[in-house]
Structures are given as C-alpha cells and as structure tokens.
Amino acid sequence: MAHTAKNTLECLIFDVDGTLADTERNGHRLAFNTAFAEYGLNWHWDERLYGDLLAVTGGKERIRHYQDKFLGKRILSDADIARLHARKTEAYVQLLQSGKIPLRPGVKRLIESAREAGLTLAIATTTTPVNVTALLENTLGPGSIDWFQVIAAGDIVSAKKPAPDIYHLVLKETGLTAGQCLALEDSRAGLLSAVNAGVPTLVTFNAYTRQQDFSEALAVTDHLGEVDNPCQVTAGPTAQGYIDLPYLKRLVSMTFQQGAHHVC
Numbered sequence: 001m002a003h004t005a006k007n008t009l010e011c012l013i014f015d016v017d018g019t020l021a022d023t024e025r026n027g028h029r030l031a032f033n034t035a036f037a038e039y040g041l042n043w044h045w046d047e048r049l050y051g052d053l054l055a056v057t058g059g060k061e062r063i064r065h066y067q068d069k070f071l072g073k074r075i076l077s078d079a080d081i082a083r084l085h086a087r088k089t090e091a092y093v094q095l096l097q098s099g100k101i102p103l104r105p106g107v108k109r110l111i112e113s114a115r116e117a118g119l120t121l122a123i124a125t126t127t128t129p130v131n132v133t134a135l136l137e138n139t140l141g142p143g144s145i146d147w148f149q150v151i152a153a154g155d156i157v158s159a160k161k162p163a164p165d166i167y168h169l170v171l172k173e174t175g176l177t178a179g180q181c182l183a184l185e186d187s188r189a190g191l192l193s194a195v196n197a198g199v200p201t202l203v204t205f206n207a208y209t210r211q212q213d214f215s216e217a218l219a220v221t222d223h224l225g226e227v228d229n230p231c232q233v234t235a236g237p238t239a240q241g242y243i244d245l246p247y248l249k250r251l252v253s254m255t256f257q258q259g260a261h262h263v264c
C-alpha cells in the first residue's frame with residue numbers, strides 16, 4: 001500500500017560555497033590565481049572564465065578540467081595539482097581570516113533559529129574541510145563548527161556533486177530519512193546532488209547561478225532575506241520578505257514519505 005504521510009522537518013543541510021557565502025568570485029577564484037602565480041604558471045582565471053569553470057565542482061577537478069579542456073594539454077600531473085591545490089587552500093583560508101567574505105543575507109538568522117528550535121544542522125559541500133571551518137569560525141564565531149552534527153566535505157566521497165554521494169553520507173551519519181531534511185543549495189550541481197539523494201531542496205541562487213535550471217527545487221529565491229532586505233522568491237510558495245523556519249517546515253510538509261525519485 002502506498003505511503004501518504006507527510007514529512008516533518010528535522011534537519012537543515014547547508015551547502016557552503018555560494019549558499020552560506022559568496023565565496024567563489026572574490027574568494028576561491030583569487031586563491032587559485034595566487035597559487036598559479038606562486039607556481040610560476042601564467043594562468044589567470046578572470047570572472048567570466050571562472051563562471052564557466054564552475055561547471056566542474058572541486059578545486060583539483062577544476063584545475064584538471066582547465067588544462068584538459070581549455071589548454072588542451074596536460075602540464076601538471078595529479079601530484080602537482082594536489083600540491084598547487086594545497087597552496088590554494090592556504091591562500092583561501094587567509095582570505096577568510098581577513099573577514100572579507102561575509103555570510104549571505106539571512107543565513108545567520110536561519111541557523112540561529114534552527115538551533116533554538118532544536119533542529120539538526122549539517123553541511124554537505126564539495127569544498128575542502130578546513131575551508132568550512134575557516135568560513136564558519138570567521139563569520140559565526142569560534143566553536144560554531146560544533147553547531148553542525150555532520151560536516152561532509154571534500155574528498156570524503158569519491159564522486160563529488162552533482163553525484164548524490166555527499167548527501168547519502170549526511171543521511172547515513174544523521175540517521176535521518178531524506179524527507180526529514182531540507183537542503184539549501186545555490187547551483188544546479190548542488191540541487192541535483194540533493195534531489196538524487198531524495199532530499200527536498202530550496203535554492204538561493206547567486207550571480208553565477210541565476211540562469212541555471214532549478215525546476216526540481218521546492219522553492220527558488222535570490223537569497224534568504226532579512227526584515228530590512230526582502231528576498232525575491234521566483235518559484236515555490238511566496239514568502240513574507242524572508243525565509244524562516246515555518247516557511248521551510250511548510251515546504252517539507254508538501255513532500256510525502258515515499259522513495260526518492262531520480263533526476264538525471
């Protein structure tokens with residue numbers, strides 16, 4: 001017999017890059033360029049090129065893709081890429097420590113209200129684990145990493161987003177079902193990763209991702225909004241200026257306890 005019970009929200013799963021903060025254009029991109037210059041490579045990823053390169057998730061994978069698809073020759077071995085990427089990570093963490101990359105509107109508010117309500121918090125991201133710690137500690141404060149029950153990040157899974165592996169890992173480690181969770185993502189790759197693990201998803205797009213297809217999302221908005229900085233919901237139920245917990249609970253209650261459907 002078919003299951004028709006509605007799902008109840010127990011956990012928010014946050015993507016990091018582009019969702020918690022606008023980390024790509026003036027964060028990761030600059031750190032890649034710093035590492036390239038230090039390694040004597042005359043590579044420079046401008047804003048536009050970087051937008052194209054974001055189609056590939058993961059920094060090491062992005063460098064490999066750049067030399068294979070854009071330069072058409074293999075200049076760096078995988079070991080060289082790993083060393084270069086380690087330097088990029090250091091440069092990126094330094095940028096975060098300078099405090100120049102703030103959280104996006106509404107992120108702190110939503111995380112704080114989820115904590116007050118006793119919801120589980122988790123992270124599902126492609127980026128390197130130390131980057132997550134540095135972002136959280138430099139925006140939400142020391143110790144904020146401990147607010148998250150699970151931090152699933154980087155090479156912990158072999159297949160990065162859009163593969164669902166990172167979401168499967170979060171579900172396994174929280175012991176929750178996909179329908180008890182809501183993912184917050186900013187990109188098509190992130191959305192596919194979540195929905196292919198069965199996790200209902202809200203998309204907060206940004207300048208790099210606004211044109212992407214988010215048709216599988218329960219709701220799409222330009223950001224989470226604040227009282228004095230209302231968000232614009234472009235798909236899904238309308239919000240009164242900002243996305244709050246009652247709104248997200250409503251979204252999840254629109255879904256039913258049944259198997260995940262797969263989107264390609």
Ligand code: XBP
Nearest residue numbers: 017028057058059125126127128190
């Ligand atoms: C984020 C990424 C990451 C960062 C770089 O994707 O693609 O690769 O750009 O991080 P998502 P690393 O937001 O979907 O998780 O260089 O540490 O890999």
Ligand code: MG
Nearest residue numbers: 015017018186
């Ligand atoms: Mg993202």
